[in-house]
Amino acid sequence: MRVRQQEILKELLFTEKDTLLIHHFATEFNCSEKTIRNDLQEIENDLKNFKSANLIRKPGVGISLQISKEDKKRLIALLYSNQSNYLEKLELTGAEIQEVTYRLLMERNLTVRSLSQHYFVSTPNMRRELEKIRNWLTTKNIKLKTKQRVGLMIEGMEQDIRMALISLDEIFPKSDRKPFLFQTMHSYEISRIESSVYKLLNEQRIPITDESIIHLIFYVMVMIKRIKTGHTLEIKEQQRALIQGKREFSWMKEIGQQLEHEFQLTFSQDEIIYLTMQLLGAKLSDKHGAFYSYDIETEKQAERITDILSKRLSILALMPFNQDARLKEGLHTHFYSVLHRLKYDLPLKNPLVSDIKQMYPFMFDAIITTLAEMKEELPSALPEDEVAFLTLHYQAAVERIRSKNKKMKRVAIVCHMGVGVSEILRSKLQGLFQDIEIIATLSQNDLKKYLKHKQVDFIITTMWTKDITIPQIIVSPLLTDEDKQKLRVAFSKKDSVNHETVPILKQLMDEKYIFIHGQFEHRFTLIEKIADRLHHDGIVERDYGHQALLRERAAATAIGGGIAIPHGSPGLVKESKIVVATLDKPMMWGTEMVTLVFFLVLKHENSDKRRRLFHQLSRLAGNPEMVAKITAQTDREQLIELLI
Structure with missing residues (x-):
């Protein structure tokens, strides 16, 4: 129970009035009435230890606490003692973890003890909660450190800290709550920012998605808050030269001038440049029929990448992607934004990446493989969040092509x-x-x-x-x-007629290459050890393990359901095999825990056969009960029976 909640409870215990209004508490503690209602809910939960205690709410009348004399004495004694452990929670709520993360990113001199006291969580429990936050911050390239006599410290680039602040809703995603950042600013301030952004988009007819509009508004909010607390960023000279001559830069200067007046602060040129990057990296909604004029050089590059990627995937997936006009148009628009994001090193979060990898492993892997051969065409490697978005584009095309070719x-x-x-x-x-x-x-x-x-x-x-x-x-x-x-x-x-009489897994599995309850320190160790064994047995070339590690670094091969499917280059395979390894304990594989590994050693197989194999593994990933049965097996023959 927080200090404010304790004070509310004390007032309810000692008031001489019949009832107290929520408005009274909101005024007293300088917070919203909604916050007080949430406090009352938590107080009510804590009062369950007192059988006679009953928090009575009467709409339009107020709130009162009904409690026996005996329980009242006990409650008062606990409230005023130093041993009020009954009020301590075992863990923070999702909203509180969000709030603590925000405070760590925005405030200095926070300590584990001060956070424990504020949120009424014991110090050991708070340390455990901070470990969750530390893990999340690590995914944003930010370190949370504890320094003696100083307290908790954040280390990271200013750009990464701002992106973490924008992404706080990842921690506690609830569709029925307003975004966390909206709770950190007054509504009139948010309205001014929204007005400036929408005015620009409407005047210049910039066709970006609703998601990108929200991101832009969030970024402006964070930029203002960081500048007010003395945090500024610096842009590389090369990026300055790229941005300053663009018309988008002049548009953002206008927004900056409006907001400087509204918020009584000054934006440096680097701040305006980075704000311009946010606009350039925004996802475009639809190029068709839009009045917005695009950068010709970037547009041509987007078209060239689309054509090369679609032609190569057409061969790999046996699908005429290069004949799908809708796919071509959608990819041109998508790659236009992707190129800007890669050029300016702007992250894009895809919340569905794990689901996409599980549902469409063949397409995801085919795109990863093809892009690895197109390094000269791209400013840098595409992160898996971007690859997941491309997977959806191509998978939608697959459905259109199948529907068109479907025989009645x-x-x-x-x-x-x-x-x-x-x-x-x-x-x-x-x-x-x-x-x-x-x-x-x-x-x-x-x-x-x-x-x-x-x-x-x-x-x-x-x-x-x-x-x-x-x-x-x-x-x-x-x-x-x-x-x-x-x-x-x-x-x-x-x-769904399958013309193959023997399942693909059964064809390629070998009892010799089934490893039960293996112990490995890291997924890279597992890949290296299995690849070494396969090379020793003449199944693959020496470089196969190295190529499998490069593929793994490009994007973790976990496909959900506790399954991973690491693999290297087909050109280095002498004989196709599928190695199966169950683990003695779950292993972190990228961002997922894995207990069952299929090390795929496949030559340039027929694409349809390869696709069916990925489909079979994807179905297995969606069956956690079967995965549990397989990983529990200690007998190789029984494990094979379960798989086929």
Whole structure:
């Protein structure tokens, strides 16, 4: 329980009034009424230790505390003692972790003890909470250190600290709460910033996404707060030269002049330059029909990268990506922003990156592999957050191409109850299934004659007809729910026919290369040791392990569900294998914990076969119960049985 909450509780205990208003507490403690309501909720939770205590809220009347004399004495004694441990929490709430992180980034001279006292968490528990914050800050290139006689200190570049402040909602993501930064400024100040940003976007007709608009507003808020507390940033001379001649720089100077007057501060030229970078790195919504004129050189580079990437992926994935006009247009727009972000070293957070890697591992890996061969075309390597966005573009194209090429199932209806019932059945089926073409409604007597001249995929019939080789699905004339499910299963089987009689995993697994409950210090150690063994056995070239490590550094190969799929270059493989390793304890693999590793050693296999393998592994990643069964196995043969 915080100090403010203790004071509220004391006042409720000693007041002579029947009730006290929330407005009274908000005025007394100089905070919002919403904050007081949240405090009351926490007080109510802590009072559960006192059976007679009851916090009574009467809308329009006020708040009162109902409590027996005995419990009241005990509560007062605890409140005024130094041993009020009953009030201590085991951990901070998500919102409090957010708040502590903000304070660490913005304030000096904070100590573990001061934070423990303020948030009413014991010192050991606060240290544990700070470790969570330290881990999060590390992902932002910021260090949290403890210095004797000084306290907690933040070390990092000013640019990284600002990006961490903008990203605070990652810590406690809740869609029903307003962004954390909006709680750190007065509403009239936020309105002034929003007004300046929207005015610029509307006047210059800049087509950036809603997400990028919010980012720009957040950045201006953080920039103002950091400057007010004496924190400024410096830009590299090379970046100054790139930005100062751009029209976007002159636009941002205008915004800067407006805000300098509003907030009574001064922006250095470097501040305006970095603000301009935020605009240049923003995601564009749609280039088609926009009045915004683009940088011609960057636009041509974006088009060239799109064309090269799509052509190479078309070969790798056996998909005509270079013929998809919608994909081409979307990628041109996307890469225009990507090039600016890479040029100015601006991070882009993709909150769905782990889900994308799990759902579309083949496409994600294909893009990583292809981009590694296009280093000369890009200012720097794309981080996996950017690759995940590209994966969505290409996966959407896959769905469009498949939908376009999808063959309609040709269906004949056979009904023994006459034309009227046949037409009702036809109508119901057409409403339920969009991917079937009903080519005829027939009597049983006419069916065999019809099939001599027409191609049919399915016969939906109310009666079995003998001597027919085409699949027959028997349904009731009323088409019950059971019938509908039967049809869905039959149609889905048709869609997912696998012409391979032996599963890919079974073909490539070898009991010799299954390692049970291995102990490794780091994922790189695991990769090196397995690669060395494979090279010793003549399965791969010597450099395969090194290439697998380079791939791993480009983007961790964890695909969710406790599974990782490290792999190197196919050109260094002499014989295709899949090595399986279960771990004795979960290992950190990038940002995920992993217990099951499939070390993929694949030659330039048929792309469709490779894609099906990735799909099989992706399905397994979505089945945590099966992963747990596999990792618990101590017998190689039983492990293989589970996998196939």
